[in-house]
Amino acid sequence: MRVILFCHSLLSDWNHGNAHFLRGVMTELSERGHTVRVLEPADAGSFQNLLEEPHGLAVLNELRAFYPRLRPERYAPDALDLEAVLDGADLVLVHDWTSPELVRRLGEHRRDGGRFRLLFHDTHHRAASAPDEQARYDLSQYDGVLAFGTVLRDLYRKRGWAKRAWTWHEAADVRVFHPHPRNREVRDLVWIGNGGDDARTKALHDFLLEPVHTLGLTARVHGVRYPAPALRALFDAGIEYAGWLPSHRVPLAYSQARVTVHIPRRPYATLLPGIPTHRPFEALACGIPLVSAPWEDTDGLFTPGRDFLVARDGAEMRRHLSALVADAELRHTFAEAGLRTILSRHTCAHRVEELLGICQTLGLPADVLHPLSSERVHA
Numbered sequence: 001m002r003v004i005l006f007c008h009s010l011l012s013d014w015n016h017g018n019a020h021f022l023r024g025v026m027t028e029l030s031e032r033g034h035t036v037r038v039l040e041p042a043d044a045g046s047f048q049n050l051l052e053e054p055h056g057l058a059v060l061n062e063l064r065a066f067y068p069r070l071r072p073e074r075y076a077p078d079a080l081d082l083e084a085v086l087d088g089a090d091l092v093l094v095h096d097w098t099s100p101e102l103v104r105r106l107g108e109h110r111r112d113g114g115r116f117r118l119l120f121h122d123t124h125h126r127a128a129s130a131p132d133e134q135a136r137y138d139l140s141q142y143d144g145v146l147a148f149g150t151v152l153r154d155l156y157r158k159r160g161w162a163k164r165a166w167t168w169h170e171a172a173d174v175r176v177f178h179p180h181p182r183n184r185e186v187r188d189l190v191w192i193g194n195g196g197d198d199a200r201t202k203a204l205h206d207f208l209l210e211p212v213h214t215l216g217l218t219a220r221v222h223g224v225r226y227p228a229p230a231l232r233a234l235f236d237a238g239i240e241y242a243g244w245l246p247s248h249r250v251p252l253a254y255s256q257a258r259v260t261v262h263i264p265r266r267p268y269a270t271l272l273p274g275i276p277t278h279r280p281f282e283a284l285a286c287g288i289p290l291v292s293a294p295w296e297d298t299d300g301l302f303t304p305g306r307d308f309l310v311a312r313d314g315a316e317m318r319r320h321l322s323a324l325v326a327d328a329e330l331r332h333t334f335a336e337a338g339l340r341t342i343l344s345r346h347t348c349a350h351r352v353e354e355l356l357g358i359c360q361t362l363g364l365p366a367d368v369l370h371p372l373s374s375e376r377v378h379a
Helices: 018-033 045-052 056-066 082-086 102-112 150-159 199-214 228-234 248-257 266-272 278-285 314-326 326-344 349-361 369-378
Strands: 001-004 033-042 072-073 091-095 119-123 144-147 165-167 187-192 219-222 240-243 258-262 290-292
Touching: 001 018, 018 033, 018 278, 018 349, 045 056, 056 248, 082 102, 091 102, 102 119, 144 150, 144 349, 150 165, 187 248, 187 314, 199 219, 199 228, 199 240, 199 314, 228 240, 248 258, 248 278, 258 278, 258 314, 278 290, 278 326, 290 314, 314 326
Parallel strands: 001 033, 001 091, 033 072, 091 119, 119 144, 144 165, 187 219, 187 258, 219 240, 258 290
Antiparallel strands: none
16 A cells, blocks of 8 residues: 655654654554655744754654654645655545645545545644634545544534544554663653643643652653743752653653653643543553543543553642652552553554554555555465
8 A cells, every 4th residue: 555644744743742653653554565655844843943953963863763664755835746746645644734725735636536545634632622723624525534532533523524534543653662671760750741831831730840849759841832931830849841852762761760640731631531642652651650630531542540540639649659659569560551551452553453444444455455465365
């Protein structure tokens, strides 16, 4: 199968967490014998911000070693020859950070005789938090939508935004996100997450700053888009701010801490239950104990209380963190349970299997969906 992905960026995950999952999916498809091609706009803001980081060029070189099968192509939007790009494609995936104009143009190519299957991949809260913005995306000619949670899938169906919609959760790329030796734990807690707005300001205070300060934990935060008041709040809580961390370096950061936390932004905690975003998948895949602020696991992805602990408020977060930091055996128990759940249900390989099943319902033949199996049959 020839697969084409249009996305904001695979080269950069600077404030672009979806890059982690997309890299894993495209790598998995390539490993299975599919031909993959990734296109991203040359003016992508995430890529420009990566280049402005002091170690940005080094990160790009490291990415080539971590993802040797991926060679994203950067294009000028006004010079993109879609006729040539789409020639011979079997499946075209369009991530939601793609411009509405290009989303529309791709739909027109499908309408005007394109033999490929065309799917929109939505990993944003826009459909629930800003439906007027979502209306800018013309998906009338698409074969369907891959929504990263059932509540989002149901919104597409209820509002008639697409012909079909499927739930397609994010997952961990376990080629990159896996446990490292934990004999170098140099701090109690690490948190990886971005600032930039007030969508989690109070939650950060209740579930990170205040517990760390009260317990006297050694802690580090990685992320971008932290304004001066947020940096001051971290400093006042005794938390080290360490800036941007490329995703492929995240497993090492997790291996150097005893525990991490998950603090979902308000839209995911309130408007889109069942969608944890990518961070819990990756943390659990790295074998670090996790304590999460409240979110409702309506899709049954995990077993809260076994795979990770849930803190309903700041006081409970303090209790959980205190217990985990003090008890290595307890940390091991939660780390092992979370990792087992990821490996059994939530890897990029699992998601590719789901994607191939969707493509089968859309009429793509078995020899296209499973090229390596077809080669063995005809050998």
